[in-house]
Amino acid sequence: MHINPIYWRYAGTAINFQLEMNFYNRSTNRKEIAYVDYHQKHGRLGDAANVDQGQFGVPAFVVRCDDAQNIPPNASRRANRRKIIMKQTLTIPETFLGVGYTKDRGGLPLEAVRVPVPRPRADQVLIRVAASSLNPLEYKLADLNFFGRTPPVILGLDLSGIVVATGSAVRGVAVGDAVVAMADLNGNGGWVAEGGGEGGYALAREFLTVPKPESLSFLSAAALPMCFLSAFASLYGTVQAGDTVYIPGGGGGVGHLAVQMAARVLRAGLVISSGSTPQSTALARQSGAHYVFDYKRDDIAAEILKLTGGRGADLVFDATYSEPGFVGTAKTVRQGGSWIVLGVGPGKTTRVVETLSPVDSILAERGARHVNVNLLRYFSEPATLDDEAKAFLQRGLALAMEWAVQGLVVPHVVRTIDSTVEAINAGLQSLKSGSGTLGKVAVIVDRDLAEGG
């Protein structure tokens, strides 16, 4: 049969070597490992000369099925005893056909654009992308190019996939590892346009790259990085056990993860949320919110006062980017409580003009804290990305994996789309219009990889 190895490790010399190949077996629908020892003829590969010429990057090996099953039981032990003299994955192409914006502030639609596959710097890994997800940040970057990048800029910043190259200082992950990562938010992502054929590649810093647990699919894993880290940076270490927490928009990408985190991990005493559709309010409830209101119909401030005996919420986490919404949610905070807003905050959400917002005076009346949490700052203000911040974000990503595996904070993938220009544009357009957004939309960048893991 023909197999397309997801990755392979090579141990030995040019004439006596063993390959450990991880591949997706379409006949059994499972990820399998084949050990092929050239010298003992347990498999048939190209001749040894090809090793020196680096031709092992050819994407398809021919292995007879019985060869692959006829693996000596001690194959892996023998492989471990040998010194691994080379680790290599599929050939890394020079370029790939990404999806992104090609004009400064050109907005949607994004286009297919051929770009060089980047090389990792010392603290970076290069990932062959299996899956990604959509985030509002991606249409905002296309609209406003607010990092002042020179297009083309490839999007698709949430990443899961296989490490195919590492920088010289990388120690925590290795070539061949299945990982989850967030690309630098002022960098390039890994969406690939249909017809490219070579896969999608993106760089991530080592501290924003963690191993993907085997029991978590590439698709679910890729739905987590940006939204999870936003919720984590806002709530972890802030919510105290027993707190009353109000998280408006508990059916959104950030919101549904934040509700789960507050309710199931941080042991908030009462979690209140909101939405405007039956689907989003249901997701907020399913995520662990004890009360969910309709922000278009209900007087939520009055409801929260009733639920808290007239006190108000200890902590509000507002990730809705809604100026009128900010005013309403600020009124729900108790005296001395905290109002945490994701992103640039009141009066600044258009990023184009600043408007006057009454939020600060509402909070001042209550003696409440106004906290801005903004992941983008780490990338636009390098001084903020110190060792402590790096360790915090890395811990966040590692906990994202742990809590997802434990079923505590699990992304709701409402839809899965292929990484085509059309599907990505349609998905981002729908996020932008705010119509029917629910949980996360996952993007399959490499079907073989994504379905194999």
Ligand SMILES: NC(=O)c1ccc[n+]([C@@H]2O[C@H](COP(=O)([O-])OP(=O)(O)OC[C@H]3O[C@@H](n4cnc5c(N)ncnc54)[C@H](OP(=O)(O)O)[C@@H]3O)[C@@H](O)[C@H]2O)c1
């Ligand atoms: N700067 C940062 O660090 C950072 C990081 C991540 C995200 N963000 C930003 O945060 C925002 C949310 O991201 P996301 O991925 O969660 O987006 P999303 O999936 O589109 O979710 C938006 C949510 O907001 C809710 N909503 C809108 N107006 C509301 C209001 N007035 N009151 C209560 N809920 C309201 C929507 O509820 P219904 O659908 O029920 O109406 C929806 O659930 C985006 O603007 C994104 O760009 C910023």
